[in-house]
Amino acid sequence: MSESILHVRVGVPVEESLGAAAETMKALDRGEAPEPYFGVGFEDMSQMLAVFTPKRWELIGALRAAGPLTVAELARRLRRNYKNVHGDIAELMEWMAVERDEAGKVFVPWSEIVVDMRLPHQAAA
Template identity: 60%
Template sequence: MNEQILTIKVGTGIQSSLALAQQMMERLELGEEPTPYFGVGFKDMSQMLSVFTPKRWDLLAALREQGAMSIAELARTLQRDYKNVHNDVERLMEWLAIERDAQGKVFTPYSEIVVDVHLPQQRAA
């Protein structure tokens, strides 16, 4: 079973990404194999929720439970309009949450999706 994890970071700045890159470089310099990291980032919750809508979460869950399938099969499984499911699949592919296999079926390569939300910094009084 595939154990890749997609990390969705919300509200973290470039410093978080730079720190992760530095850790990976240090491990490589020590001759260690770094753990693969798959992640996407969003400025704020509204931006993240515009991509990962409730219907798209349902779509991801269906793919995880059922495995790879055509978009038409997915639309039937979800009892949704084909065009809307197709648009959702395309959007989630842009954000790395869905991939297409050699037969053209779509699937999610992740065993887990972790959402990491950071609240904005408090402004000085």
């Protein structure tokens, strides 16, 4: 398994992310090998919590601990309905938190998932 980190960022302006991507491209043009960065972003906490629900965090933890599993086996281990677990896996795959291997088993490719929440600017007093 990879020792990579998935960064889940909340409230970070798109411009800031685009700026970081531009800097990475410049480094590549100079022949430098920048550190790999994997991230997904959400405008606000409610959007993030709609994707990363408590049940899905439980699923991520169980998968990380067990290693690659079929969705059916994961559902059995979590004592959850297969259809619900299948839907959760599909959603988490869209957000890069879970992947499927060549055998069709699902797994968490990250050693860490770091959630970074930017607080709104405080209004001037």
